[in-house]
Amino acid sequence: MTSREARDPVAVVRENLAEWEVPHVELDVFGTADAAAIVEQVDGFVRRHLGTGVAAYLFCGSSVGSTHGLLLADGRRVVLKARPPAETNPDLPLDRESLRQVARVQRFLAARGYPCPEPILEPEPIGRGLATIETYLDAGRLVDGHDPRGRRLIAAALVEHIGLLRNMPDPPRIGHFAVPDERLFPTPHGKIFSPSESDTGWVRALGRRARDITRAADSPLVLGHCDWRVEHLRFADDRLVATYDWDSLAARPEVCIVGVDAHGHTADWSQEQVRRVPTPEGILGFIADYEAARGEPFTREQHRAARAWAVYWIAYGAWISIAPGDTDWPEDSWPALLRRCGEELLR
Structure with a gap:
């Protein structure tokens, strides 16, 4: 997140x-798409909970939630993250207790010098959902996840925070995109996605095979960030200085976290002129870089499971993005990547 100019909210x-x-x-x-009404709700929220109003905005963005970078009247720069009601997506940790546990993890990491935002306010009602406020981190620069050096930095930083969280007392069992056996994929993470079941049979077949393979490996349960990618990380030289989107934290088998992050580590959806999806070689390289930073290789079964988890999440991305009748996809897309390397990574 580069330095932002304070602008009209x-x-x-x-x-x-x-x-x-x-x-x-x-x-x-x-409950509205009127910009002035949204700013009024945000301003009222920070006045109630922080005792000061909004002077200007640094940024505003939407994904699973609505994120607002704020310059407050007292000079503080903070980030307000507003999430929709928990029932909007039962496969995401949008409820109050899950968000409290995410804040607890952030405090644990920040107290040990890890560069994640420190919570200022735990979840409180805003509109129809819940909002938190955290410190605004504005340092460092993006790295290129396609470049071996950048990829190594991303993988090593993942190893570091997983290692720190192994020592957390009473670690929370946060769920993130964990679905029951009777469903193959989680609920799409945004309402803009309408999966075409009639056009994604091949995608679901690969996703099902990948999931079956993941069950054959014994892998320890760890806490880790499950959207660990270029867009959410900033580095100064080789040092990690800022991290974002800790709502993506989950307690999952280690090979699952490595697989999901291998599949998405190159993505930066804030930029148009960059390749977002990795190459098959980049996926394998990320897993190898993680093993190197970990100091211990995976077993053969664990390595295969990590690759299978990567395929599973590529299949999820393809499933939510294929439009009815769509059979020709750009190279920089999940369906094209799945078609190119799904079978190869499962072998």
């Missing part, structure tokens, strides 16, 4: 809303 929110044909997240959270 309504203008910043309006620009974010204009990026969406239907701003589902803001409608779910605030």
Whole structure:
């Protein structure tokens, strides 16, 4: 997150809303797509809980939740993250207790010098959902996840925070995209996605095979960030200085966390002119870099399971993005990547 200019709140929110044909997240959270009304709710929230108002906006963005970078009237720079009601997506940790546990993990890491935002306010009601406030980290730069050096830095930073969290007393069992056996994939993480079941039979077949393979490996349960990728990380030289999106924390088998992060480590959806999806070689390279930083290789079964988890999440991305009748996909897309390397990675 580079340095941001303080700007008019309504203008910043309006620009974010204009990026969406239907701003589902803001409608779910605030009950409105009117920029001025959203700013009014945000300002009222920080006045109630922090005792000061919003002077200007640093940024505004939408994904699973609605995120607002704020310059407060007392000079503080903070980030308000507003999530939709928990029932909006039962496969994501949107309930109050899960968000409290995420905040507990952030405090644990920050107290040990790990560069994640420190919670300022635990979840409180805003509109129809819940919001938290945390410190604003504005340091460092992006690395290139396709470059071996950048990939090694990303993998090593994942090893570091998983290692720290192994020593956390009473670690929380946070669920993130964990689905029951009767369902293959989690509920799509955004309402903009409408999977075409008739056009994704081959995708679901690969996803099912991948999931079956993951069950054959014995892997310890760990806490780790499950969206550990270029867009959420900043480095100064070779040192990690800022991390974002800790709502993606989950307690999962280690090979699952490595697989999901191998599949997505190159993605930066905030930039148009960069390749988002990795190459098959990049996926294998990330797993190898993780093993090297870990100081101990996976067993053969664990390595195969990590690759299978990568295939599973590539299949999820393909499943939610294939439109009815769509059979020709750009190279930088999940369906194209799955078609290219799904079978290879499962072998």
